[in-house]
Amino acid sequence: MDVRAQILTHATRLFAEQGYDGTSVQEIADAVGIRKPSLLYHFNSKDELRENVISEMLAHWNAVLPSLLLRATREERFDATMEALSKFFIEDPDRARLMLRETLDRPEHMRALLKEFVRPWIKLLGEQLERAKAQGMVQPGVDPEAYAVQVISMAVSGTAVIDTLQTILPNDPLRGTTRERHVRELIRVARSSLYTDKDAER
Amino acid sequence: MDVRAQILTHATRLFAEQGYDGTSVQEIADAVGIRKPSLLYHFNSKDELRENVISEMLAHWNAVLPSLLLRATREERFDATMEALSKFFIEDPDRARLMLRETLDRPEHMRALLKEFVRPWIKLLGEQLERAKAQGMVQPGVDPEAYAVQVISMAVSGTAVIDTLQTILPNDPLRGTTRERHVRELIRVARSSLYTDKDAER
DNA sequence: CCTACCGATCGGTAGG
DNA sequence: CCTACCGATCGGTAGG
Numbered sequence: 001m002d003v004r005a006q007i008l009t010h011a012t013r014l015f016a017e018q019g020y021d022g023t024s025v026q027e028i029a030d031a032v033g034i035r036k037p038s039l040l041y042h043f044n045s046k047d048e049l050r051e052n053v054i055s056e057m058l059a060h061w062n063a064v065l066p067s068l069l070l071r072a073t074r075e076e077r078f079d080a081t082m083e084a085l086s087k088f089f090i091e092d093p094d095r096a097r098l099m100l101r102e103t104l105d106r107p108e109h110m111r112a113l114l115k116e117f118v119r120p121w122i123k124l125l126g127e128q129l130e131r132a133k134a135q136g137m138v139q140p141g142v143d144p145e146a147y148a149v150q151v152i153s154m155a156v157s158g159t160a161v162i163d164t165l166q167t168i169l170p171n172d173p174l175r176g177t178t179r180e181r182h183v184r185e186l187i188r189v190a191r192s193s194l195y196t197d198k199d200a201e202r
Numbered sequence: 203m204d205v206r207a208q209i210l211t212h213a214t215r216l217f218a219e220q221g222y223d224g225t226s227v228q229e230i231a232d233a234v235g236i237r238k239p240s241l242l243y244h245f246n247s248k249d250e251l252r253e254n255v256i257s258e259m260l261a262h263w264n265a266v267l268p269s270l271l272l273r274a275t276r277e278e279r280f281d282a283t284m285e286a287l288s289k290f291f292i293e294d295p296d297r298a299r300l301m302l303r304e305t306l307d308r309p310e311h312m313r314a315l316l317k318e319f320v321r322p323w324i325k326l327l328g329e330q331l332e333r334a335k336a337q338g339m340v341q342p343g344v345d346p347e348a349y350a351v352q353v354i355s356m357a358v359s360g361t362a363v364i365d366t367l368q369t370i371l372p373n374d375p376l377r378g379t380t381r382e383r384h385v386r387e388l389i390r391v392a393r394s395s396l397y398t399d400k401d402a403e404r
Numbered sequence: 405c406c407t408a409c410c411g412a413t414c415g416g417t418a419g420g
Numbered sequence: 421c422c423t424a425c426c427g428a429t430c431g432g433t434a435g436g
Contacts, residue, residue, distance in 0.1 A: 003421090019307060021223035025415060037417080038421045046415065097306060100363070104299060105221060107366045119370045139394065146387035149371045150360070157359030158352070161302070164309045168321045169351045185348035189395040192341065205405090227431060239433080240405045248431065406436085414429070420422085 004042050006032050012053050016094035019101055020050055054102060057095060058117055064088060066121070078194075082151075082187045089159035090179065096160040122148045129194075139196055151190045158186055206244050208234050214255050218296035221303055222252055256304060259297060260319055266290060268323070280396075284353075284389045291361035292381065298362040324350045331396075341398055353392045360388055 001009075010031040014023040025046050029039045043049040068084050089096045103110045122145055129144035138144075166178045175181050203211075212233040216225045227248050231241045245251040270286050291298045305312045324347055331346035340346075368380045377383050 019221055019223060021221055022307065024413080026413085035422060036415085037423085040416065041421070044416095100302070100359075101306060103363050103366050104303060105224065110366050111369045114366070115369045122370050141390050141394070143377055143383055143387050143390075145371055146377075146383040147391070149367055149384070150356075150387050150391060153360060153363065153367065154352075154356055157302075157363070158355060161305050161355065161359070164305050164312050164316070165351055165355065167313045167317045168324050169347055175345055175348075181345055181348040182351070185345050185352050188343050188345075189349070189352060189391060191395075192343070193391040193393075193395040226429080228429085237406060238431085239407085242432065243405070246432095408434085410431105410433075412430080415427105417426075418424085 003032065003034065007039060007042055007049070008053060008056055011049055012057065012098065013094055015050065015053060016097040016101070020046075020105060025049075053098070054113070057098060058113065061095075062117060078191060079187060082155075082190055083183075085152075085155050086159070086183045086186060089155055090162075090183065093159055093163065096156045099156055100160045118152075122152075137196055138194055142194060147194065154186060154190070158182065205234065205236065209241060209244055209251070210255060210258055213251055214259070214300065215296055217252065217255060218299040218303070222248075222307060227251075255300070256315070259300060260315065263297075264319060280393060281389060284357075284392055285385075287354075287357050288361070288385045288388060291357055292364075292385065295361055295365065298358045301358055302362045320354075324354075339398055340396060344396060349396065356388060356392070360384065 007028065011023075011028050014028055014031065017023075025039060026036050028049075029036045032039065039049075043052060065085075065088070068081055068088070099110075102113075125148040126145035129138055129142065129147065132138045133140070133142060133144065162179060162182055165182070169178050169181060171177050172181065176184075209230065213225075213230050216230055216233065219225075227241060228238050230251075231238045234241065241251075245254060267287075267290070270283055270290070301312075304315075327350040328347035331340055331344065331349065334340045335342070335344060335346065364381055364384055367384070371380050371383060373379050374383065378386075
């Protein structure tokens with residue numbers, strides 16, 4: 001792996017764990033095993049490094065998520081899609097944490113990113129749900145776009161904090177680990193609050 | 203208002219907006235209108251100030267939330283309770299943002315706080331839902347404790363990021379503002395994924 | 405609650 | 421990619 005990629009990897013991890021202001025350039029350089037000025041040769045400033053970390057992550061999302069969301073049209077594929085969406089974040093909680101931190105630290109920047117990368121998908125999903133609603137497949141009370149936003153935000157923020165919630169949602173021999181219980185309940189909640197056909201559950 | 207309270211107020215706001223590491227003691231002192239060493243006379247260190255900010259907020263919670271959660275037993279009161287819970291966070295989004303930041307920045311500390319202040323309520327709520335489930339009032343698929351955690355985490359993190367989500371969930375003349383749509387959908391999702399009696403909706 | 409001051413660390417630059 | 425170094429700011433202390 002070349003140095004640039006190594007810097008991005010360690011910066012992503014440290015920014016997610018400690019935040020941008022809580023992480024020094026020195027710390028990242030130490031993790032990579034180079035001197036601070038060497039790092040600043042590859043990325044001209046700490047801020048430029050942060051922007052590259054974010055945009056690299058969004059690029060990864062854009063390569064994976066679209067194919068996931070497109071499958072969400074049909075009910076029988078809903079479980080699979082939600083599960084994949086959760087898995088995408090759970091397999092690397094740093095993704096969710098970084099997004100959440102950027103939302104808290106630079107709301108205006110995040111607004112621009114959401115508008116460009118997420119809004120089109122919400123709109124598409126909203127339209128599909130609107131049609132399903134007209135056909136009576138979706139509960140009449142549903143606000144399709146608000147629902148879509150709700151579910152995505154549940155998946156992201158849920159994943160970001162799940163390890164900390166372990167204390168209040170213990171492992172259960174019958175129900176599985178905290179993570180399993182949390183993901184299963186997330187999918188169940190999302191599912192049973194959407195479709196009309198309640199018998200299709202489980 | 204005495205100086206101590208002023209310091210806490212401004213520190214709460216600034217920590218919520220910019221984070222602990224993103225806020226200097228100087229900045230807080232400026233907001234209050236005193237010199238930095240004067241602030242450090244009231245709170246011996248920045249860390250001590252942070253601890254006071256957090257514990258003051260938890261004290262506020264503990265004065266308000268218990269009475270809310272106790273009302274959650276009966277279905278007919280569910281809407282009112284969820285609405286009050288959402289309103290509690292929405293009326294001052296800094297509360298939610300601060301909690302979320304503390305969870306990201308100091309997960310071990312937050313774990314201790316959750317264990318002490320939140321876990322008992324989750325357990326109680328879980329037991330009540332378990333009984334309601336035995337009576338057939340609650341859907342068979344529900345994991346009561348996981349559900350309770352899910353709903354609270356939805357309310358907290360949803361509130362923390364709602365202003366930023368405005369871009370992807372626009373105001374709608376028919377459905378109201380972003381906040382209204384978000385809160386309404388949150389309540390609908392929480393409600394319709396819990397009870398058996400679907401006709402009681404709306 | 406203030407002035408004056410401290411060592412440590414911050415992001416970043418010069419020059420090779 | 422390194423050594424050497426910069427001014428600015430950090431949290432915090434002494435002393436009144």
